[in-house]
Amino acid sequence: MSLEQFFQAIDANQDIYVQRLKEIVAIKSVSGEPEHRSDTILMGEWLLAELERLGATTKRVEPGVQKVNGRTLPLPPVVLATYGEDPAKKTVLIYGHYDVQPALKEDGWNTDPFTLTEDAEGRLLGRGASDDKGPVLGWLCALEAHQQLGRDLPVNLKFCFEGMEESGSEGLDAIIVREAHDYFRGVDCVCISDNYWLGKTKPCLTYGLRGVSYFMMSIKGPAADLHSGVFGGTVHEPMTDLVHLMSRLVDPQGRILVPGIMDQVAPLTEEEQHTYEGLEFGLSDLRGALGANTEIHANVKDILMHRWRYPSLSLHGIEGAFYAPGSKTVIPANPIGKFSIRTVPNMEPAQITQLVKDYLHAEFAKLNSKNVLEVTCDHEGRPWASSPDHWNFVAGARAVEQVFQCKPDLTREGGSIPVTLTFQDALQKNVLLLPMGACDDGAHSINEKVDRRNFIEGIKLYGAYFHELARVKTNE
Numbered sequence: 001m002s003l004e005q006f007f008q009a010i011d012a013n014q015d016i017y018v019q020r021l022k023e024i025v026a027i028k029s030v031s032g033e034p035e036h037r038s039d040t041i042l043m044g045e046w047l048l049a050e051l052e053r054l055g056a057t058t059k060r061v062e063p064g065v066q067k068v069n070g071r072t073l074p075l076p077p078v079v080l081a082t083y084g085e086d087p088a089k090k091t092v093l094i095y096g097h098y099d100v101q102p103a104l105k106e107d108g109w110n111t112d113p114f115t116l117t118e119d120a121e122g123r124l125l126g127r128g129a130s131d132d133k134g135p136v137l138g139w140l141c142a143l144e145a146h147q148q149l150g151r152d153l154p155v156n157l158k159f160c161f162e163g164m165e166e167s168g169s170e171g172l173d174a175i176i177v178r179e180a181h182d183y184f185r186g187v188d189c190v191c192i193s194d195n196y197w198l199g200k201t202k203p204c205l206t207y208g209l210r211g212v213s214y215f216m217m218s219i220k221g222p223a224a225d226l227h228s229g230v231f232g233g234t235v236h237e238p239m240t241d242l243v244h245l246m247s248r249l250v251d252p253q254g255r256i257l258v259p260g261i262m263d264q265v266a267p268l269t270e271e272e273q274h275t276y277e278g279l280e281f282g283l284s285d286l287r288g289a290l291g292a293n294t295e296i297h298a299n300v301k302d303i304l305m306h307r308w309r310y311p312s313l314s315l316h317g318i319e320g321a322f323y324a325p326g327s328k329t330v331i332p333a334n335p336i337g338k339f340s341i342r343t344v345p346n347m348e349p350a351q352i353t354q355l356v357k358d359y360l361h362a363e364f365a366k367l368n369s370k371n372v373l374e375v376t377c378d379h380e381g382r383p384w385a386s387s388p389d390h391w392n393f394v395a396g397a398r399a400v401e402q403v404f405q406c407k408p409d410l411t412r413e414g415g416s417i418p419v420t421l422t423f424q425d426a427l428q429k430n431v432l433l434l435p436m437g438a439c440d441d442g443a444h445s446i447n448e449k450v451d452r453r454n455f456i457e458g459i460k461l462y463g464a465y466f467h468e469l470a471r472v473k474t475n476e
């Protein structure tokens with residue numbers, strides 16, 4: 001089939017695809033919110049039904065249950081599917097996630113986060129539009145377009161879609177390891193579309209990710225919240241201890257204050273130095289995505305190094321503290337501080353957790369507080385760094401050239417998709433990250449969007465990738 005014909009079909013159907021994206025953005029599959037667990041499961045079921053409609057053989061895998069604040073919740077299903085089993089074709093495994101980050105209109109969204117809304121600039125605004133419902137849907141649209149044109153797909157497909165990625169991918173690793181020589185047997189390479197271009201105009205292929213270790217720091221004091229007029233000045237206040245400890249984790253220049261963390265960072269090689277050159281990325285891209293001029297580092301190389309190859313520590317929030325509008329004179333009894341460390345090669349999660357715990361307990365001891373500190377690591381995912389030399393990347397680069405008439409940038413990513421390393425290790429296959437979205441999509445933030453152009457050209461890219469995969473020699 002000429003790719004041109006396929007591209008025209010995608011253009012002709014674009015409003016149908018946008019409408020379908022609207023349908024799934026409306027499903028509030030927020031994995032981190034127990035009240036939306038049934039919606040998250042519903043989203044998994046939507047995908048199962050859609051894959052069946054497209055003629056795939058599906059398998060619904062239940063990862064088990066999760067305990068949240070004393071409640072037992074079912075984990076959303078892992079959706080596995082197979083399309084085509086021709087031994088003469090390569091088999092590519094596509095991974096994506098159908099859960100999303102929380103979103104409330106009151107957080108500052110201009111539109112309802114769960115109603116996909118297109119603005120005058122062609123931005124499709126909605127939670128999950130870019131991360132990761134747009135890409136997940138895009139793969140299915142590329143498949144459907146082939147069927148509508150009556151064309152055989154040049155590769156076999158396997159799909160693995162999960163509903164807990166934004167909450168630590170609970171249960172997924174065990175399923176992949178269990179199925180590595182069973183359901184995933186015969187997979188030749190893996191492709192994940194769940195990250196972003198470096199800028200707004202040029203596509204990229206991504207060969208590295210930071211890991212993430214997410215911590216909860218609980219300070220328990222009185223049995224219940226207290227009146228600050230009655231008890232203020234007479235009691236060790238948990239929030240005071242907590243805010244002190246949180247301020248001891250990272251400084252305003254982004255330097256991690258936990259001793260020993262930086263010692264584990266892989267040294268910078270001459271070869272790596274060159275990987276930061278010639279990329280289509282400037283300070284304006286960062287400022288545009290920030291919506292501010294509050295960057296720490298002035299030059300592009302430093303910015304990228306601190307996003308890709310150095311760890312960072314971010315403070316996320318405090319559970320159990322007063323945050324509503326208005327004033328309330330309360331002493332919170334058990335605030336829980338949340339923070340995470342983005343990890344890089346060669347950091348070992350178990351050692352990081354130990355360093356963090358030891359440090360916080362030592363700092364807490366200095367406070368002479370009678371409160372009780374507990375530090376736990378909620379979830380951890382390892383960093384991943386691969387090489388873009390594999391034929392899977394060659395196919396991805398050729399697909400980019402077919403659709404965008406340019407060579408892609410080769411990038412690493414500051415975010416985390418822990419399952420990437422699991423696939424690589426358990427299947428012993430190359431993994432390519434092939435993003436659809438742009439640097440300013442605002443994933444995890446308010447007004448998340450995917451540009452119509454990225455969504456539609458992204459679907460073309462996926463189809464072109466199937467064809468280039470079929471063509472590429474495995475020794476290229």
Ligand SMILES: NCC(=O)N[C@@H](Cc1c[nH]cn1)C(=O)O
Pocket residue numbers: 131132165166167168194195212214415416417443
């Ligand atoms: N698009 C990938 C992504 O957003 N991954 C999350 C993974 C995560 C880990 N803990 C909570 N979420 C990320 O924050 O990088």
Ligand SMILES: [Zn+2]
Pocket residue numbers: 097131132165194
């Ligand atoms: Zn994602």
Ligand SMILES: [Zn+2]
Pocket residue numbers: 101131166443444
């Ligand atoms: Zn995400």
